[in-house]
Amino acid sequence: MTLKSSKNKGTTHLPDNTILAQQPKKRSLRKFRFEDVLDLIGSAASSFAFTWLLFGWLTPLQSTIGFVVFNFFLFLVMYGLISSIKNRGQEIRDRLVSVLLFSAGIILISALLFVVFYTLSRGQLALGNLNFFTQSMERAGPLDPLYVGGILHAVVGTLIQITIALALTIPLGIGTAVFLNEIGGKFAKFVRTIADAMTALPSIVAGLFVLSAFIRTGVVPRSGLAAALAITVMMLPIVIRASDVVLRLVANNLREASLALGASKWRTVWHIVLPTARSGLVTAVILGTARGIGETSPVLLTSGVSSVTNFNPFEGPMISLPLQVFDFVKSPEPTMIARGFGTAATLLLVVLVLFALARALGGKAPGNLTKRGQRAVNRKSAEDQNRIETLMSKSSVIERT
Amino acid sequence: MAKKIRSTSLRDPETPDVDFAEKRQLVQVSDFADKTFAGVARSGGIITLAIMAAVGIFLALRAQAALETQGWNFLTETAWTPENGKFGIAAVLFGTVTIAIIALFVSVPLGLGTALFISEVLPERIKGFAISLVDLMAAVPSVVFGIWGVFFLQANIIPISYWVSSTFGFIPFLAVTDGSGNPLTDPSAFTSSAVIAGFVVGLMVVPTQTSVMREAFSQTPLGEKEGALALGATRWGMIRAVVLPFGRGGIIGGTMLGLGRALGETIAVYMIISPIFEINPQILKSGTNSVSSLIALRYGEASDNGLSALMAAGLVLFLITLVINFTASSIVANSRSGAESN
Known part of the structure; x- marks a missing residue:
């Protein structure tokens, strides 16, 4: 085969620009026309x-x-x-x-x-009155004006219940998610299936379970603790599922690199997997919290309504914000309904803040750092480089002598 | 020669034959910390499993006592009087399903439309904002939707309910009649109906459905979309030919997840409806019931027998939502759009 093209060299045809110029203007495809x-x-x-x-x-x-x-x-x-x-x-x-x-x-x-x-x-x-956040309904009746009484007791109740629920949910939920991803095996698959099934549990059934398994049998009285247990049963599957997804997104080559460098499994999880997935895990927990805070019916069944500030989760009814909304709006009195809306607005604001927090802390794929985190990592690696270089120079000095 | 065939020809035949049959065994030596870690993680899994199993088994055991006394009547009886030993979930289950179906009629068109709107129509700049907004709405507590339904929707929907029932009253389930079949006109006949509860629940589950569907649509391969557009399809042509078939699993899965939540919703329904224990097929007429509001209504007065009757009702509800959730997640996982995400 001979190269024919060598004969035609030197004749490049330039496009005739005059023809292009004569064509009508290109129509824009996406724009909305007049x-x-x-x-x-x-x-x-x-x-x-x-x-x-x-x-x-x-x-x-x-x-x-x-x-x-x-x-x-x-x-x-x-x-x-x-x-x-x-x-x-x-x-x-x-x-x-x-x-x-x-x-x-x-x-x-x-x-x-x-x-x-x-x-x-x-x-x-209702929110316009400052006493709404500093008083309880202990001394306020349904006919009292809005400058008497408040929802301090419900805020306290919600805080205590969600703290107990989180103290149970975070270690159990993230621990289980780590187990599902890092240990694996047939048993882990089974646990994952059951946890997925439990996301279908209606909240009222969770409340009913605590009521009949713990309260009616006398193990735990009707109290904040019982409500927290019911909320835990609700939140746990949500947190497990969300953290499971986040941990699965951690790139496998990070794990392999760590293991190849000789790190043990435990060190890989603690120093590589969990820090990489941190923002996602925080988001999972916060979204679970937002769901847990809004649950009404489990608290209704397991703790009940009270108008007194109760700091003791082991004894006596302890009301939460959503249940207080429910209780306020049952009354026909306009002031009580106004209080109900005020409580609902407070609850809504809490959820909004939690959600904004989740977005600010998380919302990033695993491994993507914030600017500050990136700077910290850069500084660390510069230090390492420095250290290695000084070591090298020392060893080369030793070699020469 | 025979040797050469047996061993693949990557090796130089001149080199002495190394016995490869004896592969070096890779032994992972776990130190104490590793073993402890594995143990702790496993026990976390076991505790979780134990809690979940305890809920399920306890429900089943306690419900059994009630189910044994009633047998299959439990599914056909409408009255709820455990103190007389006569109770069944026909009426409450009918109400639950009615409310959930009405909720889907509200939520599916809105959710599907919004999911397509966000993933295919909105420009990138506001897309992220719209996604956050919809996700945020999924976290709004149900009691907030409940008070909105009671104080706003209830008052504003009555004229519409009245108009619909008087205009389309010839369709049996849209009529509002008294016992002898005469149409009712009093506004109080239209309050606390299944439609109002269904509407509120529908609005409550829409964000969940929208984000599942949008997630599926957003995974459509760009090449296929561009291919359709390059062949001259309009945007809707492209959506119909590429995006909708690709996201079908997401549409079905999202719908069913929403259905599961709608069936289990308690407090919003409880606040809106006025509970009755008979089957009311007229969805615009006041009075309906649901399994979860039955539990919320009766838990306080229940004796041990009554409690196990409530447990049985809760168990049936749980089994229904369980089947729906599993079907949904298997549909999503087996669809093209869900293959990578799960």
Whole structure:
């Protein structure tokens, strides 16, 4: 085979730029064109006008929600019609579905935000009084105004219950997750299956279990401890599952590198696996805590309602924030309902703070460090390098002599 | 020659034949710390297993006493009077399932739409924010949804319920009638209904469903999406041809996880409904019940027999949610989108 191309060398054809320049401008593919905006405005205006005519003018229909729903459907029809002037079936369908997806997202997010802000705004009335956080309901009756009584007892109860639950859940949950990932084997698989099954346990059944296994048998009285046990039964599977996922994400070559350097299994877990997964584990625990704090029914069954501040988890009923909400709003008195919303707002704020904490501490994949962590690691490794270099220079000096 | 065939030809035939049959054994020497670690981790696993097993076994044992007295009647009896020895979960189970199905009617379209909206429509800049927002909503305590349902939704939904029942009253389950079949018009007939409870529970489970579905959609291979777009598909065409089939496991799994939570929800339902012990197929009419609110209602007055009757009801609920959860997780794990994540 001879190389034919050697004959044609020296003739490179440059593209004719004049042809390119004559072609029409490239249409941008993703941008929403001006006509599309006009289509949207047009269909919104016409559907609104039509609905307005129907409601109150041509027919005796009248209902705000009916108006909105009818307007929405009419908008879809109008938008489809207007789109069909210029576009084909595929494009029309695409536009209608886009509208539907937008509305689903906006409806859902605004509905959820509405639930939160409704609670916060109705809670303001009670939250405005400082005594709400410094007094209990011991000396306040349902008819007392908002500047008497507060939810100190519920805050104390929640704190004590969640502390006990966490003291049980963190070592057990993370220990089990480590067992599932680092030891493994058939038994570990079985434990994982059972822990997964337990995430399906309805919270009220967990409460019922503690009530009949511990309280009715006389092992533990109705108390904060019993409530904490029920919350633990609820939280444990959640924490195990979340930490299991996080530990599984730790890159295997990190473990192998550590083992290859001669570290024992225990040192690998303690110095490599757990620090790598730290932020994820913190997130798992905090999300579990957020769920545990919000549980109402287990506390209702195992501890019960009280209006007295109780610091002793081993004796006497100890109320928690969600149960206090539930108890307040059962009353028909407006002040009690205001207190209920205030308590709910407090609970919501606690959960928000916990969630923000989880995002700030975790939310990063294993091995990704914060800037500060990165600097610390750099400093450490610079120190190591320094140390090794001085050792080397010393040994080379010794060799020479 | 025979030697050469037996041993693979990587070795130089000139080198003396080393006996490879005797592979060096790798022995992992565990020191004391290692053994302790393994022991502690294993005992953690054992304790966890013991707690979980204790819950299950205890429930089963205590429930057995009640189930033995009732037999299969337990599933068909509507009344709940353990003191007379006559109780069954037909009515409460019917209510539980009704509320959960209504919840799914609210949550699945919203959740699916939002999951697609976040993963396919929203620009990258706000995507992270929307994801955090939805995840945060999954952590909102159910009692907050409950008071919203009681104080806001209840009052605002009655005119709509009334309108629906008077317009579509010819459909049996949308009618609201008294015992003799005459339509009811009094607003109090529309409060505390299964629809209101279902709506609130639906809103409560939507965030969970959305994040499961979105997770599945976000794993769609970029190459396949770009391929569809390059062949001229519109965005919806691409979603229908690539994203939805790929995320089917996530859609089914998310829906069922939401169903499991909806069935087990206690406090929001308990706050909204007015409990009755008969099957009420009219979902807009006041009065329904659920297994978990039955437990919350009766735990205080229950004798030992009553308690084991409640245990039996709780056991049935647990078994149902268990089956649903396992089906969901196996569907997610066996689907294309879940293959890597699990």
